[in-house]
C-alpha cells in the first residue's frame with residue numbers, strides 16, 4: 001500500500017491496527033523488576049538509540065514515595081546521568097513530565113529538570129506539548145490539560161525520520177499560485193510535519209489500553225517518537241517502564257525493547273501485554289485516529 005493511500009485511510013478512519021508481532025523474546029525484549037540505576041548499570045555504554053520515559057512526579061501516587069523537591073531532583077539527576085552513559089551518539093532522550101504541586105503552587109518539572117540534561121551537554125531539539133481532554137477539574141486554577149516531552153540529543157548528528165510520522169495535510173490539494181511550479185500541488189503528498197503540539201487522548205477508564213496503572217503512556221505517543229528517532233533493530237529503553245507501553249511501541253515497529261520498574265505487579269502486566277502482542281490479542285489505539293467528537297445536540 002502506498003503511503004499516500006495509508007494517509008488517506010487514516011484520515012477517513014478506515015485504518016486498523018492488527019498488532020500481531022512475531023517476537024524472538026530472548027533477543028528482542030529485556031524487562032526486569034529492578035531499581036533503574038541497578039538495571040541501567042548492567043547495560044552496555046552507548047547501546048540505546050532512544051531512552052523514553054515518564055518518571056514519577058513526586059506527587060504521592062500509589063507507585064511513589066513523596067519526598068522533598070531537593071531529594072527528588074537528586075534522584076532524577078542520578079537516573080539521567082546513567083541514561084546519558086547508555087545513549088548512542090546518534091541517539092535521543094525523551095523525558096515526559098507534568099507538574100509537581102505543593103500547597104496549590106505549581107512547579108513545572110520540565111523547567112526544573114532541563115538543567116540536569118544541559119549538565120551533560122545534551123541539546124534540546126523540541127519541547128513537545130502533549131495535550132489531552134481529560135483530568136482533574138480544578139477549583140482554584142485552570143484545569144491542567146497538557147504535559148510536555150523534553151527531547152534531547154547527544155550530538156548534532158542524530159537520527160530523525162520525518163516521513164513515517166507525517167500527518168494528513170489540512171489542504172492536500174493546495175497548489176503553487178506562482179513561480180515555476182505554478183498549478184502544481186504544493187503540499188507534501190506524504191502529509192505534513194506533526195508539529196510540536198500533539199493532541200493524543202490520555203489513558204483514562206474508557207481507553208482501549210487501560211490497565212490498573214494510574215498513569216500509563218498512550219502507546220501512540222511513544223510510537224511517534226520510536227518511528228521518528230530510531231531505525232529498525234535499534235534499542236529503546238524505558239527506565240520507569242510501568243506496564244510496558246514504551247516497549248509495546250518499540251516492538252510494534254521492530255525495535256528492541258528494554259525496561260525496568262520497581263513494581264512486580266507492573267512488570268508482570270508489561271510482560272503479559274507483550275505476550276498478547278505476539279498473539280494479536282493486544283488492542284492499542286491506532287496512531288493518528290481522529291479524536292472523538294461528541295454529537296452536537298440542538299436545544
Ligand SMILES: C[S@@+](CC[C@H](N)C(=O)[O-])C[C@H]1O[C@@H](n2cnc3c(N)ncnc32)[C@H](O)[C@@H]1O
Nearest residue numbers: 035036056063216217240241242243245261262
Ligand atoms: C509515571 S509511571 C510510568 C508509566 C509508564 N509510562 C507506562 O506507560 O506504564 C512511573 C513508574 O516508575 C516506577 N518507578 C519509580 N521509581 C522507580 C525506580 N527507582 N526504578 C524503576 N522504576 C521506578 C513506578 O513503579 C511507576 O510505574
